[in-house]
Amino acid sequence: MSKFGPRFLAIKTLFRWLRCHRKRRPPLESVIEEAYSEYGELNSKDRALVREIATGVVRNLTLLEWLISRYLKNKGKIDLTLKTALMVGAYQILFLKKVPDHAALNETVEATKRLLKGRSSRGSGFVNAVLRRIVKEKKNITESYILELPPEIRYSHPEWIVKRWNERFGLNQTISILKANNKRPPVTLRVNLLRCNREELIRLLEDHGIKAIPGKYSPQAVILDGHFGDIRGLPGFKEGYFQVQDEGAQLIGFLVDPKPGEVVLDACAGVGGKSTHLVELSRGRATIFACEKTVSRKAALSENLKRLGMISQVKVMEEGDCLRAFSKGNKVYFDKILLDAPCSGLGVIRRHPDIKWNRVVSDITQLRQLQMTLLQGLKRLVKVKGKLIYATCTLEPEETTLLIEDFLKNNPSWELMDPSPFIPGSASGVLIKKHFFYSTPPKTDGFFGAVLRRVK
Ligand SMILES: C[S@@+](CC[C@H](N)C(=O)[O-])C[C@H]1O[C@@H](n2cnc3c(N)ncnc32)[C@H](O)[C@@H]1O
Numbered sequence: 001m002s003k004f005g006p007r008f009l010a011i012k013t014l015f016r017w018l019r020c021h022r023k024r025r026p027p028l029e030s031v032i033e034e035a036y037s038e039y040g041e042l043n044s045k046d047r048a049l050v051r052e053i054a055t056g057v058v059r060n061l062t063l064l065e066w067l068i069s070r071y072l073k074n075k076g077k078i079d080l081t082l083k084t085a086l087m088v089g090a091y092q093i094l095f096l097k098k099v100p101d102h103a104a105l106n107e108t109v110e111a112t113k114r115l116l117k118g119r120s121s122r123g124s125g126f127v128n129a130v131l132r133r134i135v136k137e138k139k140n141i142t143e144s145y146i147l148e149l150p151p152e153i154r155y156s157h158p159e160w161i162v163k164r165w166n167e168r169f170g171l172n173q174t175i176s177i178l179k180a181n182n183k184r185p186p187v188t189l190r191v192n193l194l195r196c197n198r199e200e201l202i203r204l205l206e207d208h209g210i211k212a213i214p215g216k217y218s219p220q221a222v223i224l225d226g227h228f229g230d231i232r233g234l235p236g237f238k239e240g241y242f243q244v245q246d247e248g249a250q251l252i253g254f255l256v257d258p259k260p261g262e263v264v265l266d267a268c269a270g271v272g273g274k275s276t277h278l279v280e281l282s283r284g285r286a287t288i289f290a291c292e293k294t295v296s297r298k299a300a301l302s303e304n305l306k307r308l309g310m311i312s313q314v315k316v317m318e319e320g321d322c323l324r325a326f327s328k329g330n331k332v333y334f335d336k337i338l339l340d341a342p343c344s345g346l347g348v349i350r351r352h353p354d355i356k357w358n359r360v361v362s363d364i365t366q367l368r369q370l371q372m373t374l375l376q377g378l379k380r381l382v383k384v385k386g387k388l389i390y391a392t393c394t395l396e397p398e399e400t401t402l403l404i405e406d407f408l409k410n411n412p413s414w415e416l417m418d419p420s421p422f423i424p425g426s427a428s429g430v431l432i433k434k435h436f437f438y439s440t441p442p443k444t445d446g447f448f449g450a451v452l453r454r455v456k
Pocket residue numbers: 267268269270271272273274275291292293294297320321322323340341342343
């Protein structure tokens with residue numbers, strides 16, 4: 001058991017994440033994992049609380065900063081450890097109904113003392129005093145009080161994102177998106193059809209007291225109702241009965257529609273969320289190749305394949321760069337290529353709130369260049385009459401529709417196909433506009449898809 005409590009770990013995690021320059025900031029999720037392993041075993045309830053506080057603070061960062069600044073006498077620069085402790089305390093007091101105020105306050109002050117290692121009793125005294133005021137005035141910090149704030153503060157999103165969406169969608173729709181991004185999404189699983197079916201997985205989870213319901217859009221989705229604990233501790237995880245995957249991401253697999261006997265490439269496989277789905281959809285009878293450039297993700301991909309029992313069904317290329325893996329003596333032509341491209345990730349802010357703070361507007365232009373390079377490089381590997389399925393977890397036009405329209409303009413031997421026939425009936429509520437596939441929060445994560453066919 002760890003002698004460090006969840007508040008200590010939450011402050012430590014957030015401090016490490018906040019102190020990095022945006023360009024060098026690791027994903028919040030990996031900082032959380034690092035803290036878990038560094039500070040000893042936490043039970044799964046405490047692990048869940050660390051994750052809940054850390055992601056909650058990042059989700060509501062600007063609003064918390066604004067609220068805290070109202071309680072500071074000296075508005076000058078405040079020590080980052082103390083500021084982080086205040087945000088951790090204020091988040092619990094204002095957002096976490098299940099945590100009593102006295103526990104939020106006392107535990108956060110104790111964690112601050114431990115962090116300061118007796119260096120300064122003034123520091124923890126200051127945290128104590130500010131949090132006490134927040135508890136006292138909690139009733140006044142109501143919706144109407146903060147509703148007056150500009151949306152970028154009220155809903156804690158960077159100004160450039162709010163401006164961009166406001167120009168595209170208008171204020172009302174922008175506010176709905178900001179609100180959806182700030183809501184904690186459910187944990188969604190994709191049943192591994194090679195090991196069991198959806199009903200069996202739901203029964204197994206319920207036998208262990210975990211409420212689970214079928215997803216709405218993907219026939220393989222299982223949604224955990226109110227369970228935010230550690231995934232690795234779930235029954236069936238080690239046995240490979242499921243993969244964690246949002247319903248929007250699951251629908252991308254259906255767009256690829258791999259058939260038995262086909263040769264398919266997952267060009268940017270990441271940890272294998274989609275490669276493993278392609279195995280399931282072809283009932284293990286397609287030949288699937290996977291490339292992943294980042295070494296740690298490639299290692300996680302192999303782990304996942306092992307867990308899900310698919311190690312012999314996906315050929316992970318030694319050369320991780322999909323633009324180099326099939327050159328010269330190693331040429332392969334594919335029936336289908338999935339390009340789940342590196343992108344700004346603005347469609348998955350609800351799951352990874354750190355994304356909104358790590359991005360700047362110029363990233364979109366840079367990523368678009370990379371996406372076009374990948375599309376142009378991969379098109380040569382597709383057989384005539386074969387398909388290239390382009391997907392992103394962003395809905396920004398430069399990375400989606402405008403990019404595909406540009407590609408089609410310069411590549412007359414390619415056409416855009418209607419994705420509707422590939423989408424399961426249960427996903428009829430998902431948007432298809434001008435032959436482009438969109439899944440959007442709050443129904444699902446924000447995913448874009450385009451099915452391109454090589455005509456000659
Ligand atoms: C959107 S993520 C893929 C997520 C993955 N498909 C999944 O479902 O888990 C994009 C991935 O592309 C990888 N990547 C970027 N450039 C690449 C390249 N040239 N070749 C192969 N992988 C690349 C990144 O490391 C990243 O893991």
